Amino acid sequence: xxxxxxxxxxxxxxxxxxxxxxxxxxxxxxxxxxxxxxxxxxxxxxxxxxxxxxxxxxxxxxxxxxxxxxxxxxxxxxxxxxxxxxxxxxx
Numbered sequence: 789x790x791x792x793x794x795x796x797x798x799x800x801x802x803x804x805x806x807x808x809x810x811x812x813x814x815x816x817x818x819x820x821x822x823x824x825x826x827x828x829x830x831x832x833x834x835x836x837x838x839x840x841x842x843x844x845x846x847x848x849x850x851x852x853x854x855x856x857x858x859x860x861x862x863x864x865x866x867x868x869x870x871x872x873x874x875x876x877x878x879x
Contacts, residue, residue: 799875800832806879813864818844819857823864830868832875841865 804824805815811827814820822844829837841861848857 796875800828803875803879807874810874811867819860822857822861826861826864827868830865831871831873
């Protein structure tokens, strides 16, 4: 019998790329990924998602001094809070 937390963790992992398509956040190694992990944190919790999003925003802020990247990550989080619960969809 599979533990429900383990099952859900695998589901979130397996649908991550689908969420790139559904949200419109590009599957790049920078802004699109950071926005999607912020979105994912808002959707499913998990401090790992929050840590990655905040770390990416702080790294960009330190490197550029520009807040646009961090503001986009915050927008990803806000969109995740407003969106319907995507993990409940039958993909």
